[in-house]
Amino acid sequence: MNFAFSEEQTMMADVVRDLLARECGSAALRSRMTTACSFDRDRWRKLLELGLAGVLAPEDAGGLGLGGTDFVQIAEACGHACLPEPLVDYAGVVLPLLAECESDAAREMLAQGLETGAPIALAHPQTPWIVAANAASAFVLPGPDGLRLLAGEEVRRVQQPGIDPLRQLFTVSAEEAAGAQIAAHEAMPALLARAAERGAVFTAAELVGIAQACVDLAVAYAGERQQFGRAIGANQAIKHHLASAQVKIEFARPVVHAAAACIPAGPGFPPQSLETRARISHAMLAAGEAATLAARTALQVHGAMGYSWEVDVHLYLKRALSLTHRWGGPEHHRQRIAERILTAPLGPDRLFPQVAEEIETTPMKRTA
Amino acid sequence: MDLHYTDEQKAFRAEVRDWMSANVPADPLPSFDGGRAGFEAHRDWEARLNQGRWGMVTWPEAYGGRELDLIRWLIFEEEYYAAGAPLRVNQNGIFLLGPTLMEYGTQEQKARFLPPMATGEEIWAQAWSEPQAGSDLAAVRAKAVRDGDSYLLSGHKIWSSRAVMADWAFGLFRTDPASERHKGLSLILFPLDAEGVRRQAIAQINGETGFAELFLDEVRVPVGNRVGADGEGWRICMATAGFERGLMLRSPARFQMTARRLVELYEANRETCTAAQRDAVAEAWMAAEAYALSIYATASRLIAGGSIGAEASLNKIFWSEMDIQMHETALAILGARAELLPTASAAGDVGRWLDGYLFSLAGPIYAGTNEIQRNIIAERLLGLPRG
Ligand SMILES: Cc1cc2nc3c(=O)[nH]c(=O)nc-3n(C[C@H](O)[C@H](O)[C@H](O)COP(=O)(O)OP(=O)(O)OC[C@H]3O[C@@H](n4cnc5c(N)ncnc54)[C@H](O)[C@@H]3O)c2cc1C
Numbered sequence: 112m113n114f115a116f117s118e119e120q121t122m123m124a125d126v127v128r129d130l131l132a133r134e135c136g137s138a139a140l141r142s143r144m145t146t147a148c149s150f151d152r153d154r155w156r157k158l159l160e161l162g163l164a165g166v167l168a169p170e171d172a173g174g175l176g177l178g179g180t181d182f183v184q185i186a187e188a189c190g191h192a193c194l195p196e197p198l199v200d201y202a203g204v205v206l207p208l209l210a211e212c213e214s215d216a217a218r219e220m221l222a223q224g225l226e227t228g229a230p231i232a233l234a235h236p237q238t239p240w241i242v243a244a245n246a247a248s249a250f251v252l253p254g255p256d257g258l259r260l261l262a263g264e265e266v267r268r269v270q271q272p273g274i275d276p277l278r279q280l281f282t283v284s285a286e287e288a289a290g291a292q293i294a295a296h297e298a299m300p301a302l303l304a305r306a307a308e309r310g311a312v313f314t315a316a317e318l319v320g321i322a323q324a325c326v327d328l329a330v331a332y333a334g335e336r337q338q339f340g341r342a343i344g345a346n347q348a349i350k351h352h353l354a355s356a357q358v359k360i361e362f363a364r365p366v367v368h369a370a371a372a373c374i375p376a377g378p379g380f381p382p383q384s385l386e387t388r389a390r391i392s393h394a395m396l397a398a399g400e401a402a403t404l405a406a407r408t409a410l411q412v413h414g415a416m417g418y419s420w421e422v423d424v425h426l427y428l429k430r431a432l433s434l435t436h437r438w439g440g441p442e443h444h445r446q447r448i449a450e451r452i453l454t455a456p457l458g459p460d461r462l463f464p465q466v467a468e469e470i471e472t473t474p475m476k477r478t479a
Numbered sequence: 480m481d482l483h484y485t486d487e488q489k490a491f492r493a494e495v496r497d498w499m500s501a502n503v504p505a506d507p508l509p510s511f512d513g514g515r516a517g518f519e520a521h522r523d524w525e526a527r528l529n530q531g532r533w534g535m536v537t538w539p540e541a542y543g544g545r546e547l548d549l550i551r552w553l554i555f556e557e558e559y560y561a562a563g564a565p566l567r568v569n570q571n572g573i574f575l576l577g578p579t580l581m582e583y584g585t586q587e588q589k590a591r592f593l594p595p596m597a598t599g600e601e602i603w604a605q606a607w608s609e610p611q612a613g614s615d616l617a618a619v620r621a622k623a624v625r626d627g628d629s630y631l632l633s634g635h636k637i638w639s640s641r642a643v644m645a646d647w648a649f650g651l652f653r654t655d656p657a658s659e660r661h662k663g664l665s666l667i668l669f670p671l672d673a674e675g676v677r678r679q680a681i682a683q684i685n686g687e688t689g690f691a692e693l694f695l696d697e698v699r700v701p702v703g704n705r706v707g708a709d710g711e712g713w714r715i716c717m718a719t720a721g722f723e724r725g726l727m728l729r730s731p732a733r734f735q736m737t738a739r740r741l742v743e744l745y746e747a748n749r750e751t752c753t754a755a756q757r758d759a760v761a762e763a764w765m766a767a768e769a770y771a772l773s774i775y776a777t778a779s780r781l782i783a784g785g786s787i788g789a790e791a792s793l794n795k796i797f798w799s800e801m802d803i804q805m806h807e808t809a810l811a812i813l814g815a816r817a818e819l820l821p822t823a824s825a826a827g828d829v830g831r832w833l834d835g836y837l838f839s840l841a842g843p844i845y846a847g848t849n850e851i852q853r854n855i856i857a858e859r860l861l862g863l864p865r866g
Binding site: 112113114115116117120180326330333334341342344345346347349350351353354355357358361362363365366368369372390393396397445448449452453457458459460462463 | 483484488739742746773782864
């Protein structure tokens with residue numbers, strides 16, 4: 112039992128953080144805000160040059176064959192930087208999904224993705240708006256007879272204007288028979304379900320990153336801004352707001368990390384037990400609440416500045432709003448928690464449930 | 480990262496489980512704050528635990544422990560609370576003074592005080608607060624006047640938990656009469672039955688005498704009862720407070736068990752429960768899980784050589800607020816019955832929720848109020864300017 116990251120894992124995340132600090136600062140973000148497509152191909156290329164696309168893809172397909180705990184801190188860093196490009200979806204969800212599809216077309220697409228970084232978008236029933244479809248050159252779409260892989264030209268994209276100025280949202284559709292089938296109808300629900308688990312874990316990590324960025328922005332501002340002859344951060348009301356936001360973050364982060372440990376390395380699939388589903392949902396809920404509170408707090412601490420376009424707080428607030436509703440949304444996740452606590456054994460020895468099963472600890476009696 | 484227990488850890492869990500199931504009293508003990516009988520029953524339980532060498536599993540063997548790491552301590556706690564074992568009447572000793580002595584005490588002090596602490600022969604109280612020194616603990620006025628090889632302790636301590644029946648206390652005293660604030664303070668151990676100690680029980684919100692006022696009038700103790708150097712009291716007490724807020728005092732298993740009981744209460748009253756109550760129950764369960772995961776992460780960090788500082792304040796806020804949320808949810812589910820004592824004929828399954836609710840309300844006050852914890856987080860963790 113060791114609930115800590117390895118040095119390699121932390122080093123890898125540090126490298127990503129450094130790159131994002133250079134390539135995805137406030138000025139860089141703002142330079143793309145007025146463009147029709149905020150996807151920055153140059154930054155995308157630099158990120159993928161670090162080998163990030165294949166973190167979770169199997170080694171025999173050219174990936175690194177690593178697991179959720181190897182990627183979760185990277186996803187958090189992407190959230191912290193408010194990265195416009197959907198790297199987290201790409202490396203965390205889309206490529207692992209392609210790797211699970213038993214078809215040549217999927218394998219080729221995966222290889223191409225790993226090699227060239229060709230953006231591929233997934234239309235998943237639990238995330239109705241597709242991020243950055245305007246930059247995607249290929250699409251994975253569920254159809255009546257299974258999952259299909261389509262080229263960009265085969266897909267109709269309708270932009271759905273949204274609040275996040277750094278990401279464009281779309282709905283997409285295609286002819287039923289267009290593209291190649293990459294998974295049969297019967298295999299599709301399980302593939303999509305696993306994609307949703309991965310999506311939720313890494314989105315939760317992004318949300319924790321967003322939350323921390325909000326507190327960081329507000330702390331910096333509160334140390335500088337002077338009112339009544341002193342820094343506003345010297346006032347307890349400001350301190351206590353920020354401390355409360357930090358508490359929320361600190362008790363979301365370990366849940367997200369434990370949820371990431373549910374995504375195994377290599378070709379294994381995230382197990383679909385009640386317990387792992389609940390842990391992943393817990394991660395989404397806790398991270399979403401932390402991000403929402405932290406963004407609201409940051410806005411309040413900045414005063415009217417926080418309400419202005421000029422300060423970055425709104426970028427995080429909007430991203431948080433967008434991410435909390437992906438992969439099912441809070442009510443869906445609350446349902447899954449309820450299902451777990453009302454039907455599976457509870458107690459301190461169920462914290463790491465796969466383990467409890469292994470050692471056949473007698474589940475504690477449930478009194479009716 | 481590896482979230483699997485080793486074979487040894489699994490075997491250890493089984494060992495604790497077996498011992499607990501053979502030894503935990505079938506009926507809950509009477510409250511240790513309710514009178515001598517309950518207090519002594521808890522002392523007996525401490526002795527029994529110690530016979531099994533379960534008193535403090537992390538302590539060195541010489542002092543009655545097993546020298547186990549923090550992961551095993553967590554496993555022990557999980558099995559302890561799952562078995563419904565009694566609360567620890569000597570918590571101020573084993574969780575606060577114990578670790579403090581381990582770090583700052585002399586060999587003689589450890590040999591003298593730790594073994595009877597482990598067996599429950601000597602139950603400890605914490606004597607820090609004074610009428611004028613609450614949150615502002617540095618305003619302590621009680622003094623220790625040097626007289627040859629002795630100190631003469633005088634002053635007025637208050638809110639000292641268990642002090643009505645405890646045997647010893649560790650107090651914060653001004654050893655330098657000219658000093659102010661954080662300087663010139665020392666941590667000194669004194670027997671509560673010594674000449675010059677007058678104890679006055681204080682009834683708590685539930686009517687039980689859970690804490691006491693202590694009036695000290697030239698209580699003579701040897702200089703060897705001072706822990707750490709003269710004037711080092713503040714620094715040492717802050718380390719003790721870290722143990723209190725941080726890891727030891729509130730291990731996660733207790734809240735995980737409360738969450739489980741809450742789910743059971745919800746199930747038993749399902750027909751009358753609302754969707755909002757279901758969500759509140761889920762919230763409580765998630766909070767207990769989050770707290771446990773966070774403590775596992777902290778334990779892993781400490782085992783790898785890390786330390787815990789102001790982060791302890793994050794824990795203290797989280798567990799105290801979680802405890803209130805859990806009990807409020809239980810009372811909401813009980814509805815009109817929430818105000819009934821278990822002895823009422825219409826009480827049904829009210830259990831001890833009301834009692835627990837009242838106690839949960841003390842959580843944001845003791846061990847440093849949550850306002851003070853938020854100040855600490857803001858200033859020491861986030862780096863905001865001091866007010
Ligand atoms: C159940 C229980 C058990 C206890 N056991 C012990 C014990 O065993 N030994 C012991 O020594 N003490 C014990 N205490 C005392 C406890 O440590 C004090 O109650 C605590 O430190 C707060 O001090 P106070 O009660 O004097 O409140 P005060 O300091 O008077 O505070 C009153 C209110 O003002 C707020 N406040 C004060 N200063 C500030 C500030 N700078 N910024 C913002 N808000 C502020 C506080 O947060 C609080 O809300 C116990 C208390 C309780 C409730």
